[in-house]
Amino acid sequence: MSKKHQILEAAIRSFVERGLQGSSMALVAKEAEVATGSVYNYFEGKEHLINECFLYVKQNEVEFLLEHYDPEASFEARFKGVYTSTIRFMLDHCSYFRFLHLYAFSPVITQETRDKLYPVFETFINLYKDAYEAGVIGSPDAPEQHLSIYGGISYLMHYYYVNQVEITDEKIESMVNFAWAALSNSKQVTEG
Amino acid sequence: MSKKHQILEAAIRSFVERGLQGSSMALVAKEAEVATGSVYNYFEGKEHLINECFLYVKQNEVEFLLEHYDPEASFEARFKGVYTSTIRFMLDHCSYFRFLHLYAFSPVITQETRDKLYPVFETFINLYKDAYEAGVIGSPDAPEQHLSIYGGISYLMHYYYVNQVEITDEKIESMVNFAWAALSNSKQVTEG
DNA sequence: AATAATAAAATGAACGTTCATTCATTTTAG
DNA sequence: CTAAAATGAATGAACGTTCATTTTATTATT
Numbered sequence: 001m002s003k004k005h006q007i008l009e010a011a012i013r014s015f016v017e018r019g020l021q022g023s024s025m026a027l028v029a030k031e032a033e034v035a036t037g038s039v040y041n042y043f044e045g046k047e048h049l050i051n052e053c054f055l056y057v058k059q060n061e062v063e064f065l066l067e068h069y070d071p072e073a074s075f076e077a078r079f080k081g082v083y084t085s086t087i088r089f090m091l092d093h094c095s096y097f098r099f100l101h102l103y104a105f106s107p108v109i110t111q112e113t114r115d116k117l118y119p120v121f122e123t124f125i126n127l128y129k130d131a132y133e134a135g136v137i138g139s140p141d142a143p144e145q146h147l148s149i150y151g152g153i154s155y156l157m158h159y160y161y162v163n164q165v166e167i168t169d170e171k172i173e174s175m176v177n178f179a180w181a182a183l184s185n186s187k188q189v190t191e192g
Numbered sequence: 193m194s195k196k197h198q199i200l201e202a203a204i205r206s207f208v209e210r211g212l213q214g215s216s217m218a219l220v221a222k223e224a225e226v227a228t229g230s231v232y233n234y235f236e237g238k239e240h241l242i243n244e245c246f247l248y249v250k251q252n253e254v255e256f257l258l259e260h261y262d263p264e265a266s267f268e269a270r271f272k273g274v275y276t277s278t279i280r281f282m283l284d285h286c287s288y289f290r291f292l293h294l295y296a297f298s299p300v301i302t303q304e305t306r307d308k309l310y311p312v313f314e315t316f317i318n319l320y321k322d323a324y325e326a327g328v329i330g331s332p333d334a335p336e337q338h339l340s341i342y343g344g345i346s347y348l349m350h351y352y353y354v355n356q357v358e359i360t361d362e363k364i365e366s367m368v369n370f371a372w373a374a375l376s377n378s379k380q381v382t383e384g
Numbered sequence: 385a386a387t388a389a390t391a392a393a394a395t396g397a398a399c400g401t402t403c404a405t406t407c408a409t410t411t412t413a414g
Numbered sequence: 415c416t417a418a419a420a421t422g423a424a425t426g427a428a429c430g431t432t433c434a435t436t437t438t439a440t441t442a443t444t
Binding site: 237 | 402403404405406
Binding site: 016017018019020021022098101102105106107108143144147148149150151152153154155156158159175178181182 | 336
């Protein structure tokens, strides 16, 4: 693992466990088994490091999602696939998930950082748009649909994490079905 | 408004706008139009202040929810009522909502603080339990149901806030219907 | 291959600033 | 006149950042 990776991984772990306040640069460096000054060879400063952690995690996430994405599958299969992948990613990379859950909305994440991520997630945003045009889901506003489901999953996963609930494949399936039901039912609800 | 309230309100605003790191005690005091030392007359330190902000917001929330809660109403009406109140509370107290959304999962909020809140929300936790026993909703795990809906609403509200989307009564109704549909449909989904 | 020369990366002590906290003093309330 | 509350300058520790020095890697030369 490269030194930059070491630092990112250590930083994410520390930010999650001790918070941004509680994680001094010296401490992050120590956890990464690197000299304090070395962090500054790779990152301009603490704020920059935090933003880079965010990008790093998000890029890992989208990479994972794309790996398991089949553009030829049915809408239902694709949606369920994306939700399943999202949950699996959260499980496999617990500290990544917790980092996102804690800091995705923080004012320390700059607009510049956020803007970098939009194109990366375009595939999935388009999935919602296409599904709407095909009449599979009810709302035309893709981000809204996505966020309310992603938010639900996030909160739930956090709850499972805190309470150390083991998440079986059946549990994942149940969550995904719940999400899909909410999404596909929204057609009737918003119209009725 | 008492001096303690002034400080809490100013702290919440500052924590939301500048983050925990960016909000020095001197700055919070200045925003509260109070001397730096005065903060320490009411709060033991910064961490304590943050925890008190959390309790303050949560207690305000539950007060608001109870004010609009009718224990005699039907399950559907009660659920929809709670969701509607939650959304209205978020809208009326934007910085409270953002504070919760940012720091509710932070490691700076102690377990002690969290434990204080469970009894406060018991009414609403029982609502889920009762509804399950009455066969109205499918899952016996009340916190899970609640969290996935609350999470969805939170993420959505944050999105609306960031994008300055005006939230009409129709929009609230649509969100509440979406939530209720997800909840009441979960019966079929988890069984099917 | 071996050695020297140069560049790049890594180091951690030192610096200067910031900031949480304290406390002697002043102001206000009873 | 007394007690409580408020004040903000002073303090000292913590922390982000820098940089002179050392170590490692790369290239050039014999």
